[in-house]
Amino acid sequence: MDILRKLFPKPRRSTPASAEASVTAPLTDQQISAIMKDTSSHFEMKQLVVGAGQSIGKQREHNEDSLLALTSTISGNSGNVPFGLYIVADGMGGHQYGEVASNAAVRIMAGFILRKLHAYLYSVPSQPMQESLQEVIQSSVVEAHRFVQSEAPGGGTTVTAALVLGEQITLAHVGDSRAYSIYPDGRVEPITRDHSLVKRLEELGHLNRDEAANFPHRNVLIRAVGQGDVIEPDVVTIPFPQPGYLMICSDGLWGVVNDKDIYRAVADAHSLPRACQNLVEAANAAGGPDNISVVLVQLIG
């Protein structure tokens, strides 16, 4: 549903007369100034900047979320390679190994990916590697899956991981944590599709949006790392939103703070760590029913 919404954005409400007259979608002054503001701050070197935030929330006794943020900048006459790895994992509620699973997943994946990329990023001469980024990130999820199965049996975790290299994001996604593109004009667009029962029912047309919002089993996943025999993450590569932000968060954030408030919290902050803290506070202000994790990344220059 979200993907469809993204593909077919709701049209502006307009009278037929104006629809006939205008061909290009006009922007409001506010939108234009938001875009202008962002492009006016110019940086000569491309680089990633990041902020992260986490909170146990108001109602849980354990933190079952894990996150990882790693940013690397190499620039010189061999070129400029912004590299970043950002992962949010949400251990499955009620499982005794929930926190073990999410923690293991982010470390195993990061270790696996860094070992693969190390020789190509951090040695001389540098050259592109043969294995594709999608294959590497896919394998890292399989690796984490195997580890959770053997070391934390019964445990499970969501994983939403973004590998940024240059101006592309390669995402691997399992479960109901989410990645979003946030644009200066106020659009907050989900990149991932939840692997949850409620989403599935919604996509199949069994639930409408109101029914989904009140669905009693909103936290039931139909795919999770560590659960089931085979793991098949969704893997896509998309351009980094420029200007804009990449946000990865657990359902402790997106479940209680709406898109508008997410945008507000990001736009009003003067730095990304502050923006993340604002988001965490907004989720706690809304009751903080679950652990909250958020990573915000911007590609500047």
Next chain:
Amino acid sequence: MDGVGFLPINYRWVLIIAVLVHLICLFWGKYSSLNVQSYFNLQNPYWQTIIVRPVQRGQEIKLDTKNITGPISTGDDSASRQQLQPGQTLVDRYNIQAVIGIGGMGSVYRARDLHFPNVVKLVAVKEMINLAPDPLIRQTIVQNFEREANLLATLDHASIPRIYDYFSVDNKSYLVLEFVHGKDLEAVINDTPGFLPEHQIINWAIQLCDVLSFLHAHKPDPIIFRDMKPSNVMIDHNGDVILVDFGIAKTFQTGQKGTMIGTEGYSPPEQYRGEATQLADIYSLGATLHHALTRRDPRLEPPFSFAERPVRRINAAVSSEFEAVINTSLMYNPAERFPSTDAMKDALMAVARKTGALSRIAPAMTAKINAIKPLWSFKCEDEIRGSALLYQGAIYIGCYDNNLYALSAADGEFQWKYPTDGGIVSRPAVYDGNLFFGSEDQRLHVVSTRSGKVVWTYFTEGKIRSSPRIAEGHAFIGSDDQTLHAVNLNSGRASWKFVTDDPIHSTPHVANELVYVGTEGGMMHAIDFRGGLKWRFQAKRAITSSPITNKQALFFASVDGTLYALDAKNGWAIWRFRLDKGSVSSPALAEEFLFIGAADGCIYCVDVRSSKEIWRFRTDNQVSSSPTIYKDSLYCGSVDGFLYCLEYRSGRLRWKFQSEGPITGSPLVFDDIVYIGSADHQVYALFA
């Protein structure tokens, strides 16, 4: 599109019956047969314990029936009052051309998609007017509509129209679908004097069984079509069936319980009790076939009276075997009908074999292949392995007989030829009225399109099989001398040369201020405009395929059997897609799809973002030709001698044309005409 069936009938009462028919359908929320638990009945104990509350449609909200249905029963005037006029544009995108049908909830229009400014892409826009006065109800109606549209968008079958888009504007919702050229079966029956031939109807019946089986086999839950009748079956210009109207209109009438009046001649008895299973679709298909064979409209007959008018009593030409199949499908008791549409199809196939209808179906299809006559053809003196260029009404194409030919695009008339001293296997480029092309005589030739006379030539030290790429005041071209030449268009001299380790057959691509070129040694190079290497990437075998880019990535195939997507700026591999064999074909892009041929004989369609295979189409020999996308079709040649035209979203065959030799060049399509050369020495122009 599906409203077309109402058009030929001018009587107002028929329209009213149609409205009543829609009302009857209210009862059956489309997916009441769901077994929600079935699809998460996986091996995982985690979700086996969950009980899902059944979602009952049309029960949460009580609608004010009168206010909604009131204007509908006087449907024609309210609909026409709100009807869009030709020339009006919806959401800045769909330019309304004509009303092609009037349905219960609004009109169906033919529209042009303005997002394709250079071609005329027609779509059907189905309108649903939402007259509920209560904003909450209105919102619910729109949500129901969107949920239905979402489900439809996931159905991928040759006999189901594609959904392109949906949106709501004010009190109207719109569904944008594939425009089907053709007419509905009801119109076909009414417009045909006498009876339609049995083999024709068996052919359609088999196709309808196929599409119903597809719906019934839908996972996780079967879809029951519920509304099989002649006016919901379109016959397209190829004579194939397309099932239309998936009850979008019906979701707009959710909750109108108790308005069940009238008789719907195609529905089985149990549907009036609110039951709908696949056996209901079998009954309705039987009723549809009965109508088609007898020309007796069941809506004008007493309900469930098919047994009183056996097919052969009205149309004696029908075989008794076919009549028996129809009788079985029309049994009053569902248990006595065919257990599935697959079983019904088997019975139809058996009839077709016995009566010889099958053999009549097959030749009809071959006839379709042979029916494609070239607009014109032109014979050269040797094989054509390269591709054509169109410039100012003329076709330019090189041949293995060493000549470059200029032909009139309109009729294929010979204009001039220019001789070189070697075979020409590439595609010419044009700049400022001059043609640029390489030849196996080692030269880049520049020839005036007007006179066919040489302007200048440029020597390399090897045969040229690469096509020139013109950008930034230069012609970039590779040669067997292992060098990429950047030739200044004004001076005819090299600005720089980039030396690689292997011959270059791949055509350079220019984007992101870089020149991309592959070599027979398997190296992809990215070279800046000063001739300096930016990055390179090693494939396992030759890169003969010519790269292309989108905003994100560089795409090309290799003889190593891999389709690569590299980050165009730094050469990192984003994904690799395994082909069954190597490929020298060059990829083509449309929307989020990438298309390529391979030596395994397949044409592949791959999702650009996720590298998942969408479809593959198998030809009878290797595909060295590169696909060309035009409108919603893909054109590609094969060494089996055929030029294939496929629907690019589904990979479904539209038509194929047989030449007398392998086709290795790439089709050129312009103004609805395809130009292609073949190893049979001929250039063909065909209607796209």
